[in-house]
Amino acid sequence: MSRAPWTIGGIGPDGVPRAAGPWWAERGLAGASARRWVPDALPDDLVPAETGPIAAAARSAASAVPYAVFAGIVLALLMFSAHFMTSALVARILVPVFGFLAVVAAARWLSAQHLDEPWLGRLMVLGVLAKEVASVLRYRTLVNSYGDVGDASVFDSFGRKYASFWLGHTSVVPQLANIRKSNFLRWFTGVVYYLFGADMIAGFIVFGLIAFVGSYLWYRATVEAVPFVDRRLYFLLIMFAPSVLRR
DSSP states (O other): OOOOTTEEEEEOTTSOEEEEEETTSSOSGGGOOSOOOOOOOOOTTTSOTTTSHHHHHHHHHHTHHHHHHHHHHHHHHHHHHHHHOOOHHHHHHHHHHHHHHHHHHHHHHHHHHOTTOTTHHHHHHHHHHHHHHHHHHHHHHHHHTSTTOSHHHHHHHHHHHHHHHHTTSOSOOOOOSOSSTHHHHHHHHHHHHHHHOSOHHHHHHHHHHHHHHHHHHHHHHHHHHSTTSOHHHHHHHHHHSOGGGOO
16 A cells, blocks of 8 residues: 555554554654643642642742733833833843843743743743843844944834834835835834834844744744654754754
């Protein structure tokens, strides 16, 4: 009987025959699936309610609330400053602070959802710090190595014009034939500047935070689809390896 190139079958690691199917379907060790790990039930006298894994997960999720509240306050101050203050320093300080607090809150909540990834929260926090530092270094590369000449400088120019128009500071708005490809980034930079302040350094950090969210979603999609992948190693590659090495 003929099979597609991606179809496999035969005897599994546990010696149990497996039906033929795509390589990605239920192909973990001993037929492990993408279902989340659930701790084995133990007698109540062995696992006190206040110290069991479920209780610990609940405490971890609850501890995310203060960080989420602080992140919301910082975001409100940041957006207020973008509309009523002209200092770029405010955005340069508040954008990374907001990103850090938001990720700490998300990391604590996600750690409670994925008990089989005890390292997740710590690496997420380290990942967002790495993204923010790398974003500033990328800006310095543009200024010092390229003489402020690059696509980012073009996007910055358009973004400032859009933000200035939307804030009512000018009646002139840039005209774009469409908002596809590079034109989308010209327009979207204006959205970023309108919301968070017209500053290139802050803008670099915002785009770095967006990249962080995308990296995590890419990681989560992969480990759900391919359950036998080494999760920690893959997370490290996604978050910390330069993009040129991941292609």
